[in-house]
Structures are given as structure tokens and as C-alpha cells.
Amino acid sequence: MTKFGRFVVECLAGYGVEYVFGIPGVHTIELYRGLAGSAIRHVTPRHEQGAGFMADGYARVSGKPGVCFIITGPGLTNIATAMGQAYSDSIPMLVISTVNSAGALGSGEGHLHELPDQRQLMRQVTAFSHTIHDPEEFETVLARAFATFESSRPRPVHIEIPVEMLARHVGFARPPHGRVPAAPPAAHPKAIAEAARFLNNAQRPLLIAGGGATGAAREIDDLASRLQAPVLMTINGRGILAAGHPLGLSVSAASPAALDLMERADVILAIGTELGPTDFDETLTSRRSLGEKLVRVDIDPEQLMRSLRPAIGLVGDSKATIEALGPAVRRREVDGWGRTAASHARHALANELTAAQRIQIAMLETLRDTLPGVIIVGDSNQPVYAGCMGFAAAAPKTFFNSATGYGTLGYGLPAALGAKIAAPELPVVALMGDGGLQFTLAELGSVTEHGAPLIVVLWNNNGYHEIEKAMVRADIDPLGVRIFTPDFRSIATAFDWRHETARNVAELSTIVRNAAATGARIVVELDEAVFGIEDASE
Structure with missing residues (x-):
């Protein structure tokens, strides 16, 4: 006899899952009973949105689904944005969450983490969402999830398990069926x-x-x-x-x-x-x-x-x-x-690009040429927009970002950690803006805790400059776009990161080359005005 939570972990290991991203909660602790003694490694983000972005970056680089353990209620609402980005970009992600048990589910009585209908929320950002009513159906639902990832459009899948069921003893100690790989179809x-x-x-x-x-x-x-x-x-x-x-x-x-x-x-x-x-x-x-x-x-x-x-x-x-x-x-x-x-x-x-875009693309090319094999993971910011206009990547899956599709902010840093976990032998750069970095700033701690060398290139224009320009073009007085900019050097130091500034692409090349050679965690800050963008002819 074994507890169902342990069985869930055994099933995941049987499908070759190597990493799980999640924040333990009172509703999910039974999953961790089996996780600690398994070959699956756990990565703890500082926010469930970070867990989803990490799983996304991991999936894009590894080709395997990113797997998350998420608590009932706020855990799911927190990760929903990351799932929306993955849904938009067709990224395989498996989110296993808890849900209130029978009698509390949908009661409206105010149970801990209660939502009226979690699956209704998850249906908006998944290929399918399924509630487990009997432990014996889990392996079949998991097989459906992996068949979706392998042979159809690979969007997120959500499986929810009632809290009390995870602690229930079951009569099987390992998955009853072997894995049946699903071959992708070819056209007729x-x-x-x-x-x-x-x-x-x-x-x-x-x-x-x-x-x-x-x-x-x-x-x-x-x-x-x-x-x-x-x-x-x-x-x-x-x-x-x-x-x-x-x-x-x-x-x-x-x-x-x-x-x-x-x-x-x-x-x-x-x-x-x-x-x-x-x-x-x-x-x-x-x-x-x-x-x-x-x-x-x-x-x-x-x-x-x-x-x-x-x-x-x-x-x-x-x-x-x-x-x-x-x-x-x-x-x-x-x-x-x-x-x-x-x-x-x-x-x-080339004739369509502004002078500012040429400088920003040159910055991306410098990263590509200085760091062989580099994976550049972008947020929504001006250098990324310029890269979308005309940056040539060295290989597939080495330049991706959240600027298209769902278009979220805060993606780059946690997704870069996921990419680094998937390809530890390659240099990884998170290309962030100062506004976007503040969405998921705490994930600097997750990187430190994991021990991964990572480079953050921080484009600092003291706010949401792209939105400010759009407001000006629309003859709207800029409001809410010039936000407080913290001292990123002090923040980096507090999270046990190095911090340096670069005034041009030559300095950037030297800094990132040295950082890669020494396995450093470093924030390289680029001031937009110092790089000459503000003065560049539009």
C-alpha cells in the first residue's frame, strides 16, 4: 500500500519527468512525500507565475513538458498568466493542482483557497482540464496529457486532485500500465x-x-x-x-x-x-x-x-x-x-529600421557572437521589439520572448532559469527592461538558490518608455509610465549577484564573456541614454 500522492510522483518519473516547479503549500504536501525520495528535482520559485514561466522556458529548450505542482485557489490564479503565454505560443506544460475535497468543493462556505470552479478558469488556458475522482483514473489522464503534448498542438494541460485523495492509500505502488508513446501525424x-x-x-x-x-x-x-x-x-x-x-x-x-x-x-x-x-x-x-x-x-x-x-x-x-x-x-x-x-x-x-533599433539589434548580435550557443530569453521591452524586427538567431530555440501572442511582462528572468535548467552547458541571457524585471524581481533569489550561472542584461529607461511614447503619439498626457526605479546594484548584491554597467556594445561583450568564463550570476545594466538611444535619430 502506498499513498496516492507518492503514486502521482511515480507516474511522472515513469514519463521521464526530471524537474517539477512549484511552491509547497498545505494542500500539496502529500505530493512532496514521494518527491523527496525520487529522481525528480524540485525548483522553488518565489511566485507561482514564476513557476509557470520557468516551466515554459524549460519546455521550449528541452522539448519536454514543463511540470508544475500548484496549490488550490491562489496558486492557480497566480499561474494562469504564465499558462496563457504558453497556450498562446503552443508550449507543453503540465499543471497538477489540488482542489477542495468533496463536500467543500463548490460549497461557497469559505473553505481555504476555495474557488467556485477551478476548471472553468483553467479551460481558458489549457488543451483540457480534468478533475480526478478516483485514483485509478490518474494514469489514464496523464497518458492523455502526454499524447496531447506529443501528437497534437502542445498546449498546457491541467489535472486537479482533491486534497484528501492525495493522502489516501491505494493498492498499487507503481503505474499499472507502461507508457505508450504517441507518434505525431504526417499529412496525407x-x-x-x-x-x-x-x-x-x-x-x-x-x-x-x-x-x-x-x-x-x-x-x-x-x-x-x-x-x-x-x-x-x-x-x-x-x-x-x-x-x-x-x-x-x-x-x-x-x-x-x-x-x-x-x-x-x-x-x-x-x-x-x-x-x-x-x-x-x-x-x-x-x-x-x-x-x-x-x-x-x-x-x-x-x-x-x-x-x-x-x-x-x-x-x-x-x-x-x-x-x-x-x-x-x-x-x-x-x-x-x-x-x-x-x-x-x-x-x-535595414532601410526601415530606426537608428535606435540598429543599436539594439547590434546589442543582440554582440551577445550571439560573443557567447557561442547562447540562448537569449526576452521579456517585452524595446531591445526585444527591435530583435523581433531583424535579429538573426544562430539556431532554433535560442531566441524567444513574451512580446508576441499573450504578451506578458516579467517572463524573461524565470523563463531564462527554466532554459538554463534544460541546457546547463549553454550560456543563457535574460533580456529584461527595468519595468518588466520588477514584475518578477524576486526570482533572482530562485536563480541563486538553484546555483545556476545566469546573465541578466537590463535595459533601463526608468519606466514603461514604449507605452509613454504611444501615449504621446496619441496626444495623451503620459500617466503611470514613469515609475520609481530602484537601485538595481544594491538589489543584485542582496541576492548574491554581481552587477556591472556597460556603456556600449564593446563593454557589453567584455563583461558577458568574462561572466560566462567564470560562471557568474550577473546583472549587466544598460542605461538607454548612455547607449545613445535617446539621442539617436528616429
Whole structure:
């Protein structure tokens, strides 16, 4: 006989779970009875939102679902924002929470952490939410969760367990069934053949690769080379073709340069992208004629018909589908269209950038080139916005941020810790603004406690400068945007971090190189005015 809480941990270990993010509470302590003696490591954030962001960063880099243990009520409301970001960006996350027990559940009597209906809240940010009514059903529900992560659009899953059930003795000490991996689907052969004919007849093909295509980088590179087609990478797709690739386009999909390229192409193959407005702006949906030459690959059949309806829709995993499509596409000689079109779009974008954006992109390029293999995890701030406009990542999953989709603040620092846990051998940089850092400032302590070397590059403009500029443009008196700015040097020291300032990209390069070499935890503060952005010509 074993307690159900221990059984839950054994099931997770059976699925290869290595880390759990969470803050213990009186409602979840039975989960920790089994956790302490298992091979699963526990990471304690300072806020449940931090737990969700850590799980998100871990999942993006490792490819495994980030797992969280969360208490009833406030734990779930705290993590809901992080789940919203993961839901928007199709990130696998498993949130196991408690819920009030039978008799207290939904009673309205004021029990500890009581919510009228937790699942109703969780339904907004999950692929599914399930309440366990019998311990024997847990393993089946867990299998459903991992099947969702592995073979469909990988959004968060929520499983809630009544508090009293975790302490209940069960008659099985290990999962009754072995794991059954769920293979991702590939598109139907007839659809593959039709798409191949479309592409083979094209004179000016264009590929668009999104966040759902990061696992198919090699296949997309091969297909682009066969077609001699430029590859426009969305923000979450950056690095699918590495920086410097002659066919790679790391430019904003909403820029005039990108939109012009889409208009000039005679066939567009869009792979693993929503074609959504945070990447493409609202302009794409007004260009319905693009759908006549569009082939879309997406694992979600509903998404195929959103934003821009295609001439051909291929329902399937990006890697499996492009792997099947590649051999059916005729290999072409280097004829000039792909490389010329990509080069033209890059030069056109360079002319669109402001002087400030050029400096900020140079800062990102400095981090990329100084720290081989670096993973840059961004928040919502001006350097990240500039990077979304034109930063070329060295590899997939090495530049991601919360500036698209749900667009939350405070993401970068905890997500960077999750990324570092997933790839401890690689340097990781959290790119934060002074306003966003104050959302999750306490997670500096989580990094220290975990012992992870991490670099925070802090862009300080003394408030929410982007919002202030928007208010001024709208002829609104700026209010609430010039917030108190603390002494980040003192804060860093208090959390056992180093702190340095950099006045230009050369100093930044030296500081981060030394920090990486010594395994330091360091906040590198960049004052916007000192970097010359305020004086840069717009």
C-alpha cells in the first residue's frame, strides 16, 4: 500500500519527468512525500507565475513538458498568466493542482483557497482540464496529457486532485500500465503530392517557418535548398535557418519588406505558423488574394482555416510532413530568385529600421557572437521589439520572448532559469527592461538558490518608455509610465549577484564573456541614454 500522492510522483518519473516547479503549500504536501525520495528535482520559485514561466522556458529548450505542482485557489490564479503565454505560443506544460475535497468543493462556505470552479478558469488556458475522482483514473489522464503534448498542438494541460485523495492509500505502488508513446501525424500522401505539384510549378516560391517548425530545421533547410526559396522566419521560428544563411530571412513578417516578398512570390508554403497579427500585423488578413497561392502545414486542423485560408492545407506535424514532402520536390539549380529575394528583403528592412533599433539589434548580435550557443530569453521591452524586427538567431530555440501572442511582462528572468535548467552547458541571457524585471524581481533569489550561472542584461529607461511614447503619439498626457526605479546594484548584491554597467556594445561583450568564463550570476545594466538611444535619430 502506498499513498496516492507518492503514486502521482511515480507516474511522472515513469514519463521521464526530471524537474517539477512549484511552491509547497498545505494542500500539496502529500505530493512532496514521494518527491523527496525520487529522481525528480524540485525548483522553488518565489511566485507561482514564476513557476509557470520557468516551466515554459524549460519546455521550449528541452522539448519536454514543463511540470508544475500548484496549490488550490491562489496558486492557480497566480499561474494562469504564465499558462496563457504558453497556450498562446503552443508550449507543453503540465499543471497538477489540488482542489477542495468533496463536500467543500463548490460549497461557497469559505473553505481555504476555495474557488467556485477551478476548471472553468483553467479551460481558458489549457488543451483540457480534468478533475480526478478516483485514483485509478490518474494514469489514464496523464497518458492523455502526454499524447496531447506529443501528437497534437502542445498546449498546457491541467489535472486537479482533491486534497484528501492525495493522502489516501491505494493498492498499487507503481503505474499499472507502461507508457505508450504517441507518434505525431504526417499529412496525407495525396495532400503531399498536391502540395509538391504546386511547388514544382512555382517560379518564385517562398517558405514561411513559425514556432511550430523549430523541430524541422534540418528538413526545412533541405527543402529550401531544393526549391532555392527564401525562408521568412517568424519570431518564434528564428534560427530555423542560422544567421548568415543566404536563404534565411530574420525580418519582421509585418514589415513592408516581408509583405512585398509575399506579394511577389507565386507560391507560399507556411509551416507551423498561425499567420497571426502579433507576427504579421493586421495587414495580412486584408490580403485575401495571398490565400490563392498559399500551402499551409499545421498540426491543428482548425488553425489551417484561421487568419488566411490556404489553397492547400496539410494537417500534420511539421517535421514528419516536410520530411515526406522534400523528396517529392524537384531540386533546382541556384537560379538567383531565392538568394536575390532574401538579400533584397534584408536590405529593404535595414532601410526601415530606426537608428535606435540598429543599436539594439547590434546589442543582440554582440551577445550571439560573443557567447557561442547562447540562448537569449526576452521579456517585452524595446531591445526585444527591435530583435523581433531583424535579429538573426544562430539556431532554433535560442531566441524567444513574451512580446508576441499573450504578451506578458516579467517572463524573461524565470523563463531564462527554466532554459538554463534544460541546457546547463549553454550560456543563457535574460533580456529584461527595468519595468518588466520588477514584475518578477524576486526570482533572482530562485536563480541563486538553484546555483545556476545566469546573465541578466537590463535595459533601463526608468519606466514603461514604449507605452509613454504611444501615449504621446496619441496626444495623451503620459500617466503611470514613469515609475520609481530602484537601485538595481544594491538589489543584485542582496541576492548574491554581481552587477556591472556597460556603456556600449564593446563593454557589453567584455563583461558577458568574462561572466560566462567564470560562471557568474550577473546583472549587466544598460542605461538607454548612455547607449545613445535617446539621442539617436528616429
